Amino acid sequence: xxxxxxxxxxxxxxxxFRIFDMAxxxxxxxxxxxxxxxxxxxxxxxxxxxxxxxxxxxxxNAADKQMIDILGAIQVITTRTNAKVxxxxxxxxxxxxxxEGNVVDSKTGDISATDATDPFNLNVKKxxxxxxxxxxxxxxxxxxxxxxxxxxxxxxVGSGLWGPIWGYIAIESDMxxxxxxxxxHKTETPGLGAEIREDFFTDKFRxxxxxxxxPFFNVLKGGSNTDTHSVDGxxxxxxxxxxxxEMVNRTLAIxxxxxxxxxxxxxx
Amino acid sequence: xxxxNSTATSATSKRESLFSKKNKRLLKDPLGDSNPITxxxxxxxxxxxITVQLQQAVIMSLSVLFVMIGGNLIVSMLRxxxxxxxxxxxxxxxxxxxxxxxxxxxxxxLPDVSxxxxxxxGLIITNCxxxxxxxxxxxxxxxxxxxxxxxxxxxGYAWILLAxxxxxxxxxxxxxxxxxMGQVKFLPEGWFISAGGxxxxxxxxxxxxxxxxxxxxxxxxxRSRNKAxxxx
Numbered sequence: 001x002x003x004x005x006x007x008x009x010x011x012x013x014x015x016x017f018r019i020f021d022m023a024x025x026x027x028x029x030x031x032x033x034x035x036x037x038x039x040x041x042x043x044x045x046x047x048x049x050x051x052x053x054x055x056x057x058x059x060x061n062a063a064d065k066q067m068i069d070i071l072g073a074i075q076v077i078t079t080r081t082n083a084k085v086x087x088x089x090x091x092x093x094x095x096x097x098x099x100e101g102n103v104v105d106s107k108t109g110d111i112s113a114t115d116a117t118d119p120f121n122l123n124v125k126k127x128x129x130x131x132x133x134x135x136x137x138x139x140x141x142x143x144x145x146x147x148x149x150x151x152x153x154x155x156x157v158g159s160g161l162w163g164p165i166w167g168y169i170a171i172e173s174d175m176x177x178x179x180x181x182x183x184x185h186k187t188e189t190p191g192l193g194a195e196i197r198e199d200f201f202t203d204k205f206r207x208x209x210x211x212x213x214x215p216f217f218n219v220l221k222g223g224s225n226t227d228t229h230s231v232d233g234x235x236x237x238x239x240x241x242x243x244x245x246e247m248v249n250r251t252l253a254i255x256x257x258x259x260x261x262x263x264x265x266x267x268x
Numbered sequence: 269x270x271x272x273n274s275t276a277t278s279a280t281s282k283r284e285s286l287f288s289k290k291n292k293r294l295l296k297d298p299l300g301d302s303n304p305i306t307x308x309x310x311x312x313x314x315x316x317x318i319t320v321q322l323q324q325a326v327i328m329s330l331s332v333l334f335v336m337i338g339g340n341l342i343v344s345m346l347r348x349x350x351x352x353x354x355x356x357x358x359x360x361x362x363x364x365x366x367x368x369x370x371x372x373x374x375x376x377x378l379p380d381v382s383x384x385x386x387x388x389x390g391l392i393i394t395n396c397x398x399x400x401x402x403x404x405x406x407x408x409x410x411x412x413x414x415x416x417x418x419x420x421x422x423x424g425y426a427w428i429l430l431a432x433x434x435x436x437x438x439x440x441x442x443x444x445x446x447x448x449m450g451q452v453k454f455l456p457e458g459w460f461i462s463a464g465g466x467x468x469x470x471x472x473x474x475x476x477x478x479x480x481x482x483x484x485x486x487x488x489x490x491r492s493r494n495k496a497x498x499x500x
Contacts, residue, residue: 032351039358050372057376077442080379143399191320191474 063113067098072182073153073168074144075206087111091153094119094145099134104149105221125166128157140255144170152257153178158247161239163187165196169205169248175259178217181205183244193240216252219245294416298424301494303427306487310396313427318388323445325433327381328388329426331370336398336418338366343406350407359402360393365390383446399423411418432482438447440473 024031067083071090078086088110096105096119111120117142127137142153150173156168167183181202188194195201210216211229218230219241233241304310311355313333318324342362343350351357373390374382392398401421406414437444445451470477491497 025355026349026351032354035349035351035438036354038360043361047365047368050369054376058372058379061375062381189319190324227482 011021025258034224059113063111063120064069069182069184070142070144070153070168073170073180074146075153075170075180076146090144090146091142092145095141095143096122097141097255097258099137099139099257101254101261102249103258104138124155125164128164134254139251141255141258149173149210152255152259155249156247156251158243159190160185160196161193161237162189163246165240165243167196167244167247169252170208171255175256175263176209178205178210181242182193185240187257189237191236192234192238195234195237196240196244201231201234209258210252214253215245215249216256217248219248226263289414291413294413295420295423298341298417298420299427300424300490301497303402303424303490304397304421304429305483306490307497308397308400311425312483314391314478315389315432315483316476317391317428317453318404319433319436319482320440321445321451322433323431323447323449323451325429326447328392329422329429331367331388331392332395332398332425333419333422334370335363335366335392336401336422337415339363339398339402340406340414340418341411341475343376343402344409344411347407347409355407356399356403359456363398363402364393372395389456397421406475428483428486431486435482436473436478439470441476442467444467 002086015217018256061080064080064083067087068078068080071083071086073079074090075145076086092108094107095103096117098104105117105119107118107120108114111118113121115121119142122138122140125139137157140155142155144151144153151177152171153172154171155166156169157164159165163186165183165185165188167181169181170179171177174178183196183202185194185196188196208217208231209228218227220227220230221233221238233244275300286383299330301404302308305312305315314328318328339359339362343359367389370392371382402418405417409417441451441453443451443453455467458462459467461468
C-alpha cells in the first residue's frame with residue numbers, strides 16, 4: 001500500500017513541476033531573482049538551524065579540549081570522556097589576574113559553563129584579537145597540584161604564520177622552571193609550523209628555566225643545547241616558532257608580576 | 269496483496285536498470301580511463317597538499333565523496349529549476365553549504381577528526397572535481413545516474429590520494445597512519461642512521477613536489493598500459 005501511495009504522490013509532484021515548467025520562462029530576470037532569493041533563504045535557514053542545534057555539543061567539546069590541553073601542560077594524558085573527571089583532581093584553583101599581577105577573582109570546585117567570571121570561561125583568544133591594552137584585560141591562571149607539588153598553568157595566545165596559535169605553559173612551584181608546555185594552532189602548514197603541537201617540540205621545554213629579564217625564553221634556530229633559557233625552533237616553521245616565542249614572552253611578562261608578589265608575601 | 273507484489277517487482281526492475289551497462293561505466297570509468305586526477309588533471313592542488321599522511325588522505329577522500337554525492341544529488345534534482353544564467357553561483361552555494369554542514373557535524377560529533385580536517389575544509393569547496401561533475405553531469409542527468417557518477421569520481425579521486433599518500437608516508441616518515449589509530453612507525457629504531465643504522469627517511473617525499481612526481485609515475489603506468497590515452 002505504501003509503495004502505491006508513494007508512486008502516486010511522485011507522479012502528482014512530477015505533473016505539478018511539468019505545469020510549472022511550461023508556465024514560466026526560466027531565463028527571465030524575475031525568475032532568476034525569485035530563485036536566488038528563495039535559495040538564499042532556504043540555505044540560510046538550513047545553516048542557521050545546523051549551527052544552533054550543534055552549538056551546545058561544540059561548546060562542550062571545546063571545554064573538554066581546554067581541559068585536555070591544561071592537563072597536557074602538566075603531563076597528564078587524558079581523553080575526551082575522562083577530561084571532566086580528571087580536571088578537578090589536578091586543578092585545585094582557578095585564579096584571574098589583572099595586568100599588574102593582582103588577584104581579581106578566585107574559584108574552586110565545579111566549573112559553571114554560564115558563569116562568565118569563572119577564569120575557565122575567560123576567552124583569552126578573543127581578548128588577544130581585540131588588541132586592547134593589557135591593563136584592560138583579565139588573565140586566567142590555573143593552580144594545579146600533582147604529586148604534592150604546586151604547578152602554575154598559564155594560557156598563552158599569539159599569531160603564527162597563517163592564523164592564531166595558542167597553548168599552555170606550566171611553571172613549577174619555584175616560579176622559575178618550566179614543568180611542561182602544550183601548543184596548538186588553527187591553520188599552520190602541516191609538516192612545518194603545525195609541528196608545534198607535537199610532543200617532540202613541547203618536550204624540549206621541560207626542565208628549561210626562565211631568564212631573569214625579558215626575553216624570558218627564546219625559540220632559536222639551533223644551538224639551544226647548551227642554553228637553559230631556550231629551545232630549538234622548527235625547521236621550515238620559522239615564523240610559527242617566532243610566534244611561539246613572542247606569545248610566551250608577552251604573556252610571561254604579566255604573570256611574572258604575580259609570581260613576584262607571591263614570593264614577596266611569602267618572604268614577609 | 270497482489271498489487272503490492274507487482275509494484276514491488278516493478279520497483280526492483282527499475283532499480284536494476286540503475287546498474288545497466290551504461291551506468292556501470294559511470295562508476296568504472298573515473299577509476300581508470302577518465303580518472304579526475306590522472307586524466308582530467310583536476311583537484312591536483314588538494315592531491316599535493318594532503319597526501320603527506322594516509323589518515324589525512326582518508327578523511328579528505330570521505331569528505332569529498334560525501335560532498336560530491338550530496339551536491340550531485342541536489343543539483344540533479346533541481347536541474348530543471350536552476351536558471352542557466354546563475355547556475356555556477358547556485359552550484360557554489362550548494363557545495364559551500366554542504367561543506368559547512370560537514371564541518372559543523374564533525375565539530376560536534378567527531379571533534380578529533382575535525383581538528384585534523386580544519387585546514388582542508390576550504391580546499392573541498394575549491395576542489396575542481398566537484399564543480400566539474402555538477403556542471404558536466406548532474407545538470408543534464410537524472411538523480412540516480414548522477415549519484416553513481418559522484419561515487420565513481422569520488423572513488424577515482426580517493427584511490428589516487430590513498431596511493432600517493434601511502435608511498436609518501438612510507439618513504440618520507442617510515443610509518444603508516446590511519447584515522448583513529450594514529451601513526452604507526454614500523455621500521456625498527458636501530459635501522460636509522462641517528463641510532464647507528466643504515467637507513468634514513470627521504471625528506472623530499474614529505475615536500476609537495478614529490479606528490480607531483482608520484483602522480484606522474486601513476487600517469488606513466490596508466491598510459492603505458494592503455495596506449496589510447498596518449499595524446500598525439
